[in-house]
Amino acid sequence: MVLSTKLHRFDLRSTFFTSPCPSFTPNSSSLVSRKTFKFKPTKITAQVFTLSVETSVKDPESDIESLISSNTEEINRKRSSKQSITGASGISSGVKLENISKSYKGVTVSKDVSWEVKKGEKVGLVGVNAAGKTTGLRIITGQEEPDSGNVIKAKSNMKNAFLNQEFEVSMSRTVREELMSAFKEEMEISDRLERVQKTIEGATEDLELMGRLLDGFDLLQRRAQAVDLDEVDAKVSKLMPELGFSPEDSDSSGFHFLSTTRRKQNLFAPTISNKLIHPPPLHAPPLLPSISRIDGKMKACCRAISTTYPMSITSRFNPCFITKVAEPNAGLIGDEDDVLQDPNTLSHLKTELLQQLKGINRGIFGVPSSKKSDVEAMVKLLESHNPTPDPILNLEKVGGCWKLLYSTITILGSKRTKLGLRDFITLGEFFQIIDIEKSKAVNVIKFNARGLKLLNGKLTIEASFKIASKSRVDVSYDNSTITPD
Ligand SMILES: Nc1ncnc2c1ncn2[C@@H]1O[C@H](COP(=O)(O)OP(=O)(O)OP(=O)(O)O)[C@@H](O)[C@H]1O
Helix, strand or coil: CCCCCCEEEEEECCCCCCCCCCEEEECCCCCCCEEEEEEECCCCCCCCEEEEECCCCCCHHHHHHHHHHHHHHHHHHHHHHHHHHHCCCCCCCCEEEEEEEEEECCEEEEEEEEEEECCCCCCCCCCCCCCCHHHHHHHHHCCCCCCEEEEEECCCCCECCCCCCCCCCCCCCEHHHHHHCCCHHHHHHHHHHHHHHHHHHCCCCCHHHHHHHHHHHHHHHHHHHHCCHHHHHHHHHHHHHHCCCCHHHHHCEHHHHCCCHHHHHHHHHHHHHHCCCECCCCCCCCCCCCCCCCCCCCCCCCCCCCCCEECCCCCCCCCCEEEEECCCCCCCCCCHHHHHHCHHHHHHHHHHHHHHHCCCCCECCECCHHHHHHHHHHHHHHHCCCCCCCHHHHHHHCCEEEEECCCCCCECHHHHHHHCCCCCEEEEEEEEEEECCCCEEEEEEEEEECCCHHHCEEEEEEEEEEECCCCEEEEEEEEEEEEEC
């Protein structure tokens, strides 16, 4: 199966742990298939390329974003014009009601009411039934509009919320489900992901339909990432004991706990905490401790390895023997002089870098940005020790078949749609075959897709390069193919 593609951009960079080799740095202004790359003479690590494939579909998220931002601007404009008309004053912290009046059907509930809560203050609202206490709170949270007067917040993006007097706890939901319901948006995304995933699994015969479903799934995946969907289960598990529930309570009906007021409140606490109230709600119980993400870092040992072993790869250069493999080692493998240059620093840096790379899940969207910046900071440091300052004069060190440990690859557009699901697709080994004599570079990326046999295989991207100057090469894209196993 050959799937042709229109490339907008193709960046090829090739550098290496075990042997110094050049880095092709893209000309950032260019978005055409033929590009000029500059050799960065001090690169040591291994990398592949960045690839963007044309897509005609407008990103639905940017549509949503633009709608949201224009609406927000409009609301802010209206608010500021209203405040300036009524002469509202600013405050340094907390929230303030200023000269608020509110009537329902001609009956005045609040008339010219002013009060405020500063940061860290606890304020009790006291009044007879129907005095308008709840109405005031609803006005602060924006659930009601005052007839006149202003709500002034120290920060325009401040979120406020309050606990209702009456709780709505579903009798049929388990405690866990009740807590999960606090994460409404996340749960909705999760449900939709599940439904789309099932539909995709039943649509392998219809590539057109699958393409559309994958696009939808892709969008949902990004939303899931944005709301930290993976963390919800862990958050709920962490909340359970903090709220006084034991793990065994998890599957019990919320009904069993309704007789205990404190627990009733507790059931609602996640809702409040999930809304990131700032400052604390006016008459809510203390906020739950923030849920911190555990960011475990693997510390593993690295050891020196051999560099040559045969491995065949189906490509234009087949059969191919891996002659250079970037693997854990204690220092540079190659020229003895290189090793002797600064073995302690290099050894330490390389070990650190290899530890950073361990456990990276190379999904179709590339390495997560937080991880990427850690890795690339380390790469930069390592680059400064590259013993080959002028790699263009050492092209023999560049040629061969390379197994890459790390890549900055991000596949966009229709190619991603074809390969497209973070959950399903795992990028396997990356190979880069550089043929100096023919001035060709071939990247082979293996991938496998759980549950979608159709998409198991490899993506091969072929390019030509030409030495343009002492420090530059031109790289031009030739073609790419997806080959199923
Ligand atoms: N949406 C509405 N439509 C019509 N009347 C309303 C509405 N919301 C509140 N009211 C009326 O406004 C008055 C003030 O209600 P509010 O709930 O603010 O009082 P409260 O001080 O919180 O009372 P309580 O102490 O009983 O909770 C009540 O008479 C209520 O019936």
